[in-house]
Amino acid sequence: MAAGERLFATQGYTGTTMAEIAHAADVAVGSLYRLFPDKPALLAELHRTMEQRFIEAMSQGWRSVDAYEDRFDPMIDALMKEAEAAQEIMPLYAMTRELVESADFVPGHAMIEAIKAQYREGRAKGAYLDQDPAVVAPIAHGMVEGAMRAWMMNPTAHRRRAVAADLKELFRRAFVVAA
Amino acid sequence: MAAGERLFATQGYTGTTMAEIAHAADVAVGSLYRLFPDKPALLAELHRTMEQRFIEAMSQGWRSVDAYEDRFDPMIDALMKEAEAAQEIMPLYAMTRELVESADFVPGHAMIEAIKAQYREGRAKGAYLDQDPAVVAPIAHGMVEGAMRAWMMNPTAHRRRAVAADLKELFRRAFVVAA
Amino acid sequence: MAAGERLFATQGYTGTTMAEIAHAADVAVGSLYRLFPDKPALLAELHRTMEQRFIEAMSQGWRSVDAYEDRFDPMIDALMKEAEAAQEIMPLYAMTRELVESADFVPGHAMIEAIKAQYREGRAKGAYLDQDPAVVAPIAHGMVEGAMRAWMMNPTAHRRRAVAADLKELFRRAFVVAA
Amino acid sequence: MAAGERLFATQGYTGTTMAEIAHAADVAVGSLYRLFPDKPALLAELHRTMEQRFIEAMSQGWRSVDAYEDRFDPMIDALMKEAEAAQEIMPLYAMTRELVESADFVPGHAMIEAIKAQYREGRAKGAYLDQDPAVVAPIAHGMVEGAMRAWMMNPTAHRRRAVAADLKELFRRAFVVAA
DNA sequence: AATGAATGAGAGTTCATTCAT
């Protein structure tokens, strides 16, 4: 999977052959097919894992603070830090859109669901605006993706902090009741 | 191009052959290659056109109102209306990410630039928050994409209005000074 | 035809398209097809012309001297001079072997026939060895081709003279009775 | 390679598809590409092999006699015998001229080099004329090619002997000092 | 007569996938 991540991210999905991945991973092609039924499945698995990492980081940040009003801040910090760590494989994240449409796996879906749950929770506590989580979650997700895009255009530590700061303010203004 | 839009959107990029497109368009394969140097170029052109349509609609909505504070509303209405019109080819929009990496064309870039210009203008008038347009624009773009995604999950007219209403409020709270 | 010569010689037969030739000649593709039934026919025509030029030069040299014993010398000079003039299109000459097999035209045939006639004439005069012209002519032709090849490997004026001198001596020793 | 030889020789290079060769050889197309990077490479390999066979035969004949003055005779016999054995694929030999221009492989080059070495050796022994081997070798090679051509025009055993006899005499007269 | 856009058969090549070893 490490080999797949690296190669897909640098050469693109179509631009990478199963043979290359097998070679980079020092296994035989046949062994690859023992772990993943086919090429799309490998990409899907890669994406799933990556998404899971983001969700994990996000949730951890989220739960690290009591007041729902302030939970976005550590959440965003955690996400941006994760993005920085995953920097060289971020293209994978943007990539998958078309390619994983096949299976039951829809890229971004799991993360949106996680956001939806968080929003519901905060709204129940009266901390967030009374809006439809099914609408708000994809939008919030889009905001995060947009922020990451902004950072990727200029991937310095300084910019990362600036982007995070802006995103925090926007989240607060957009979703928090008391803002 | 109409044939390409339709087929790519329904069968995916890889799932569609140049021969199919040529056949659907009632021309010879060679003629396709007379207009587009290769398959990625056709997809890029399709995407460019689609993006242009969105930018056009957005700008028109934007300029239809004087007060900058209120410009988001018609803008969002225009975008959502456009999305509804383009409903069956919307997958194209999400698709292109990986595929057009080759050329000088980056999907979403043109739209983000347009949003950046709008934000700068409104900020100069003192109507919008004093934040970096280079950061705000991708985020706003992500919000729109998220909203469209929310709508695509449940593409009814009723939902469209609900999504538009939520997005309007979020934009206002997030970006407008007087909010 | 000038365009064809140049392009075939530089880019090879397969590497040159009819469109390129037409463009270089500042005519339309259709017009090319008005003059030559197809691509091989154009190459054949080119080769025929080139061969004719060599035959012409050879014959002129040949007839410029009375004694048959001495006729090879001016003949070889004329041929080498022609080769130098045609230097940049010489690849054409080597090329055609496979490609013109189609038509009734066989590259080299006309030249071999010319040599055969010359040999017969000289043999009738008792100046040349009593050998089968049908065997001697292709061999003599091969000698000329070999000499041209030797020169092409190192296409300087000095080498041209050296090659010509060697070839003259070999011809004399090989074919002339009194040698 | 046997399939390639046969098909190229009968149908020409362009007239033969990789699929045909694969089918004739009872392997899959992909397996062909496992052995030869592309079509020209296959032709080049075929030619190389064939040339090697001729060089082998030539050298063997050459070394079968002590006196340098007499070495041409067995050499020519060996070459003509080889040509007869390879009769049906001889077209291959004439073909390659244009097609193998790509690689570092130049048809005929290896054989010319072999002849050059032989000539140098014989000249050092004082048996051959004192001429530049770099010039003589291509010419001698041309003589052999011409003789083979003469034979191919009328490929009977009787003619083969006649051609061989003439070629021997010409070689002796042309290159041997004592002649 | 000249044009050159349109044609579409056809070829080379790739590569995901299999399966005998």
Next chain:
DNA sequence: AATGAATGAACTCTCATTCAT
């Protein structure tokens, strides 16, 4: 379980040739 040679379907792209204008 691991291997990787063999497979061959399938795809993109080219280009000689035609023919309506």
